[in-house]
Amino acid sequence: MTFTRSLLIAIAAMFLMLTGCRRNSPEADFWQWFQKNEASLFDFERDQRAVFDRLSAEMHKVDPSLTFEFGPKQGGQREFVISADGVRAAFPRVVSLASSAPPLPRWKIIKFRPRREPADIQFHGVTVKAQSVSVEIHPDGEKAALTVLIPGYSASQRQTFGGIAFLFLDQALGEFDVETHVGNVDVRAPLPDDSNAIPLEALPRAFDAAVLKR
Template structure:
């Protein structure tokens, strides 16, 4: 009888564990088991990043990540949908499932930062030379990113640069949820008042009452 009771309790425990198991909880279990290696990823960055990417893709294939520098024994761990709006709920769910982590600050979505110079599709762009025309588009903002050297023949590459720049200046969440039309063009007097990337976040928030 005692053996049967022990077996019964063991089965209940296994069933309970299975019932609460989820891709999110599995991810954080693995993360905690490998926390030291991930925290010090510079020692073997390629291997650690490959493992982490594979684990995140089990939650959602669109998810990606970023790390902040070590500061006071902690690091930022950014969970991103890589600008794919349909993956936003997965970001929310994964971050909501995060346990208390002494070494980590878990952040939803790529945050605003100072845009940096970039080379994309064979095109080099200095962030300081880029300006943005901003207007109301219903409840959202319409943005035209003005990039010196823009040509229609390379529109696709310049459009990619525009999205990357806006992602940096305004953050991933706002670009996908609070921006309507996004266009890219060469600087021109016809755009009237434009904003530098440094001034864009404030102008954006004031326009939309954020």
């Protein structure tokens, strides 16, 4: 087949047009935006609401379920936590977004909400102290089922206490383990014969031991 000069020029022009129109991935676009706005993000306290609104909007371009947390400034760095907000379908986006981050010396990028020392929770008008909560661990196939024992639990506020229980588990075990290694979760008031219950602060080690046995 013989190509004329004009045809070759047309093919080359079409190739350049197609490659020139090729878009970055949503992850790449996000990190470009992040780098442009790094100063305001690092010092977000100066205009927290506006900064958080813009950041949320940019993360939702990657996936509507994505959310974030910032850690305090420590040694000239901040933690930037990328979370799926407990939505399993968005877990791959958390991984791809975190993995595609460029070098950012002032930031520590963390996939999923990490384990933290449990703190008291106030939710829908109910306050529960972390030290008052205990947990039972039960086999549940490849996972571990949990019964969260909360003093003052009321069946009439089942949804509120259920939300509090998951917030405590999220603190103690981290987002990834709660969504991937926790099976059924029950919530109730403690009983005198709950001899197998352990304090919430002891849950991470006991949970890891239970899951690793499977």
